[in-house]
Amino acid sequence: MWSWVLYDFANTVFSISILxxxxxxxxxxxxxxxxxxxxxxxxxxxxxxxxxxPFLGALADLRQRRKAYLIAFTxxxxxxxxxxxxxxxxxxxxALFVAANFAYxxxxxxxxxxxxxVSGGRGAGRVSGYGVAAGYAGTIFALVxxxxxxxxxxxxxxxxxxxxxxxxxxxxxxxxxxxxxxSLYLLFSLPAFFFVPDPxxxxxxxxxxxxxxxxxxxxxxxxxxxxxxxxxxxxTVLYSNAANTVVANMALYGREVFGxxxxxxxNLLLFSTVFAALGAALFxxxxxxxxxxxxLVLVLLSWLGAISLAxxxxxxxxxxxxxxxxxxALGSTWVVSRVMLVALSPPDKVGEFFGFYGLAGKTSAILxxxxxxxxxxxxxxxxxxxxxxxVSAQALLVLAALLLLLRVPxxxxxxxxxxxxQGEGERRS
Numbered sequence: 140m141w142s143w144v145l146y147d148f149a150n151t152v153f154s155i156s157i158l159x160x161x162x163x164x165x166x167x168x169x170x171x172x173x174x175x176x177x178x179x180x181x182x183x184x185x186x187x188x189x190x191x192x193p194f195l196g197a198l199a200d201l202r203q204r205r206k207a208y209l210i211a212f213t214x215x216x217x218x219x220x221x222x223x224x225x226x227x228x229x230x231x232x233x234a235l236f237v238a239a240n241f242a243y244x245x246x247x248x249x250x251x252x253x254x255x256x257v258s259g260g261r262g263a264g265r266v267s268g269y270g271v272a273a274g275y276a277g278t279i280f281a282l283v284x285x286x287x288x289x290x291x292x293x294x295x296x297x298x299x300x301x302x303x304x305x306x307x308x309x310x311x312x313x314x315x316x317x318x319x320x321x322s323l324y325l326l327f328s329l330p331a332f333f334f335v336p337d338p339x340x341x342x343x344x345x346x347x348x349x350x351x352x353x354x355x356x357x358x359x360x361x362x363x364x365x366x367x368x369x370x371x372x373x374x375t376v377l378y379s380n381a382a383n384t385v386v387a388n389m390a391l392y393g394r395e396v397f398g399x400x401x402x403x404x405x406n407l408l409l410f411s412t413v414f415a416a417l418g419a420a421l422f423x424x425x426x427x428x429x430x431x432x433x434x435l436v437l438v439l440l441s442w443l444g445a446i447s448l449a450x451x452x453x454x455x456x457x458x459x460x461x462x463x464x465x466x467x468a469l470g471s472t473w474v475v476s477r478v479m480l481v482a483l484s485p486p487d488k489v490g491e492f493f494g495f496y497g498l499a500g501k502t503s504a505i506l507x508x509x510x511x512x513x514x515x516x517x518x519x520x521x522x523x524x525x526x527x528x529x530v531s532a533q534a535l536l537v538l539a540a541l542l543l544l545l546r547v548p549x550x551x552x553x554x555x556x557x558x559x560x561q562g563e564g565e566r567r568s
Contacts, residue, residue, distance in 0.1 A: 178512030268423015414466030
């Protein structure tokens, strides 16, 4: 279990560095690309991920080699992240980002699908909560350590000696964070590579792209057999839109709306992340006690409050007040969503349903940045007001997600996890 949890620590190092902080600031400040460009690039990369997610989920179920595929996608993500340090143009940086993000997001499909195997009788909500909490602990660790390579490059170069010659020392160079990001991502992924159990299958089936998508189409056709799945997936698209938009734009929002310095932005992210870790652990326990749907309703109400406060903030200190709400909402979103999906999934469809979950999240990750980029472009004449409009638009989507969620059955994941641990997930009809 703890090796699985530690992978959450590892992948959030990539998330905070590349998706939220150093890469967007590097693209905007050092390469001169606007916030709208960053959002368009994120949308383009997530389009590729969305197209692949159903195939990857079906692949996990038909071949039952989830850990092998986790490794196969994590290693390229690590290498491509390190390679970003060599990019000297917007085009090169964008190309490496798209490829690295594709590998990173694809690995998460297989990581999530391993949850039933590692949770056993411990409670899926509790284990998922530990994972997400560890992830945000990784975010704090990464923000503190990686920022030293940007703000104290001479000291870090001197400390590392021959191994630090790649560090640039002129100014605040955000690209200095890329190599250590890749190193930490790999280091903390290694326990999962070696120690996470992978359910065995008696007769693994070969699968090609057509086989995988036939399974996806079959699941769509028989969606009525899985009560609440359609409403939950659509709700996920809507509320994930808000979460992904906030995650991708938090640093740029603070910079462009309030003119915050990099250190202040880092502190805002740290402040928010502390509450994200606490929220993940707390809501994981609440999920096991109250059930995922009830807790997810509370999570979406938290998102409504956080988005409204951030959009209406008139000063940096008001954004700091929104930070804890954003953190709690963000940390708990992924905990409860994963458990909700396990509760709705028959054992032999867990991987495929996580493919759908990935597809929903990735679809929202296309729409969110694309809509944000479009609003930033259309309302560019309003200056910082354009960013406020883009953030405000997410509140309506969260409200719609909440209404859809109320149509989902209030189910628990215990029976699914119990059957999975007894081996039902290994048998095929």
